[in-house]
Amino acid sequence: MDFWSRLLAHTPLSSASSRKDFAKDPARRLHRFEKEYSQLLQTWRNSSNLAHDEEAAEHIEIRLQELTSLLSDESRRPLPHPCISFAAAKQVYIPVAKIATSSFSEWIIKEAVLFFATLVESEEEAFVENDNFSASLTNLLVRITGANSIRLGADTEARVVELAFNITTKIRLDPDILPAWFKSQQNSPQEERQLGDHEKFTGRTQKQDFPLFYLLMDYIHHDGKVGDFARTGLLYIIEAASSSVPLEQWIVESDLSTLMATGLGALYSQLSRKLVIDHLPGELPPILAFSDYQHPKSNYEVTSSCSFEFQSHLDTFLSHLLFWQDVLNHCKSVEVKSTLLEHFQVIFLQQLLYPSLLESSDIDGGSSVAVLTYLRRILESVDHPDMINLILHYLLALPDIVASVPSNSGDVVSAARKRKSLDLATMMASKGEAAADPLLFNLVDLILACLRSQSQQTIYVTLQLVSVILKRHHRYAVITLLYTESVLGASSFRTTGAHQQEVEYIMSLAGTIGGQDNFDEIYDNVLKDTLVRLENHPCSIKLVTPKTSTNNHKLPAIPDSLPGAPRDVRSHTLHPDDPLLNIVLDQLQTFFLNPIETNLSLTEAIFDLAVCGFMHLEGWFLRSPHNYIYEETDEPPLPEPPLDPESPEYIEYKQTQSMQECRRRPKWTQSNLPRLLRLLQTLSDEVAAYREMIPRFDDLLQQRREAFQIADSAMPAPASRTKTPGFSQSPVKSGTPMIDRTVVDERRNPSRERPSGLEGFAQRILSELGTPSRSGSPRGRKELNRSSSDRSTPVSYDTPLRGPGGLTRSYSPVSVASVPSSWDGRGDAVSNQAKAFQAIDQSILARRVKLPVVKAPEGSAQVEPIPLRFDKQPPTDIATDGDETTSRSERAAGGDDGQSESVAQSEDGKTDASVEEKTVSVSHVLTNVIILQSFMFELASLVQVRAGLFDEVRFT
Structure with missing residues (x-):
């Protein structure tokens, strides 16, 4: 063996190769997993208090990392998977959950969450269907996010909510998983009678029935991916209620609707009561910069609309409002939807939004500006027909129409919704606060009053609100905001x-x-x-949509599930005496x-x-x-009509006569x-x-x-x-x-005859209308060709600047600025004259x-x-x-x-x-x-x- 071979034999490459071979062997992989798990249990049992034993906590953290790594690697390899089978058979997750909940260590908690997430994502052993697994995991999630737990970091918190979201995704794909995570515990009649009005109103069910549901509820107001995971997971659970009558009844009787309505109200209450519309000094639009715009004054009571804090609060409120809309869009249960909408009306509309409109004023520093702006943003953001119907139906004081809403569930859920509705009414009555009645002062009265205001900002935001109603919800405006008449024929x-x-x-x-x-x-x-x-x-869709079938001339009606929605708009016109x-x-x-x-x-x-x-x-x-x-016309009369009224010639004659009459001005x-x-x-x-x-x-x-x-x-x-x-x-x-530089240059040189851009434009438009252009008359052409010196303005402002060669230019700031400074040694004079003209223009503009x-x-x-x-x-x-x-x-x-x-x-x-x-x-x-x-x-x-x-x- 040469030198390089001996050297490579002692490098980590050899150990990496052996480790790779070890991972391929299921038996050796299982042996490694059992060894790591045994060391984990031994360390845990030998430590009296992990919260104060840093060495043991670090050792447990490393062991959990190894276990998770082995499971994750094995799940990507071909069968068999002995480690995953061992974890299911020995219920490894039970001691892991206990270790994490008792450790009070964020690092151990984070590794435990990753361990459970790996088991959830595995497609074997049906972990998510196992009652023991769900009990261990829910206990872990509840304990580490409860009031007495340690404060988790943003990354760990995101992993916790993502794990809960993954479980709801499994439930959505397979509703048979739901019983492992949701166990409804019905109260006995005696316990039912012992519940007070507040307990009935806030939800008679307990958190232990569906801990995962309440875990997600706690995070729906968060920003970023934590809030996204929580809101989407909750939507999946609500969507699953359509296939489970017990879950549907539980959601109706739970405090979901109460928490969502009160949460929305709390976010609305955080918005500033007084507001002024403003722009940051460095971001003033040009159209305002070229005007008499003055920044309005704000103080500790009056908030500026461009402040970061205000924008943050408004965005949070609107995001939660859109979550309401998403819930209603995903909810297939009529009873759940009706319960949500009822709480939205009673808690938010009647108790918060309408009173703020009623109490607003344009003389106290901008409260009218604030509430009208908030209402406009609400109507701009929401497009669910039931939410729009509730808001505008109530604020515009439209008559209530009591009708039975068809239910897709049994009598049990309907009875639960009636009990919830009665609890809500009882709770509101116990507060001793009578709801304000829009019949005395509705949104139309407020709009008309604010349009007559002396405050320009109030007028400005009111006109914006009117535009939103006219553009997005015109069928509500036709019968309330506008004085209209039907058009027939x-x-x-x-x-x-x-x-x-x-x-x-x-x-x-x-x-x-x-x-x-x-x-x-x-x-x-x-x-x-x-x-x-x-x-x-929205009203014009029926008029511009092509008719695809001769037997189907009507488009589907707007899918309002609530009674009392306005009918579809019909042909109408605005009365000349309309107040608006x-x-x-x-x-x-x-x-x-x-x-x-x-x-x-x-x-x-x-x-x-x-x-x-x-x-x-x-x-x-x-x-x-x-x-x-009509005046007498000079047009030649039509020939005599045919005698036979039934003849084609007579019909053609009448059509020609009618066309000639319609062409008359x-x-x-x-x-x-x-x-x-x-x-x-x-x-x-x-x-x-x-x-x-x-x-x-x-x-x-x-x-x-x-x-x-x-x-x-x-x-x-x-x-x-x-x-x-x-x-x-x-x-x-x-x-x-x-x-158009050519246009600008020609405007500067009056010696060149060129019709203005608007003249050519008007000639084209009027020629399309069949109207002779009047600008071509001798009077108009003569006046068009006048030089700048013939204008009625003082001569001193139109004195031409003469350059070399006798070139004559009408004064313009752009042209003067571009004059070379070396014109026959007269550059300084030209520059001084340009500055003088600019000063004159500034004095005129001011x-x-x-x-x-x-x-x-x-x-x-x-x-x-x-x-x-x-x-x-x-x-x-x-x-x-x-x-x-x-x-x-x-x-x-x-x-x-x-x-x-x-x-x-x-x-x-x-x-x-x-x-x-x-x-x-x-x-x-x-x-x-x-x-x-x-x-x-x-x-x-x-x-x-x-x-x-x-x-x-x-x-x-």
């Missing part, structure tokens, strides 16, 4: 001529705002977003003075009012067909317009008035639009983008393109303005849809004489002392004293103008998409 649909006229009207209002972006692409993305929102509305609609439109009147968050929620709520496929727009959004008035009168359209006209006029009174208005507006585009392109992907309450991104939607005064159009006068204007001039119905313009500009500017007087008028011409003295910065106005134009695009897309998706336009 196609005669209530608008005609194609009126449809084209109204879309043109909304687009023309957007055109008065102007702009030079790629509006084709922007509007295409808006159309796609609108289509998705319409198709995903008019309060929302009242807020729209002060659009440019409103906070940005309010306007984003306001426009969202108006859009959501019109999303449902069964909600018709005529009457409250668009003109009612019953009020169409009704007379456009102000008195026939719904209030929403009149308000949009007023807001458009106010934009024109701001353009007249604010210097460099169009340039500043374009700069603001480009700033939003830069901010939007610089933000992370939507999946990781920080969400802002009330909106997910800037009002320039996700489809807003990057800055100026405080009020609502401008616009002339209200006469109600009886004919008002045609506003033609698309790109001339940057005020509409013709706004006075432009020099004296009034100067006076209006001075009033809007407000002055440094803020003492100038201004009277804001509503769209009806009435003085609005509440906003008389309120001022905002020009920067704030510009941001709201961009939001308004985006909102008009959304409304136009809404009318356009609905017409094709829901067949709302009459062609004949």
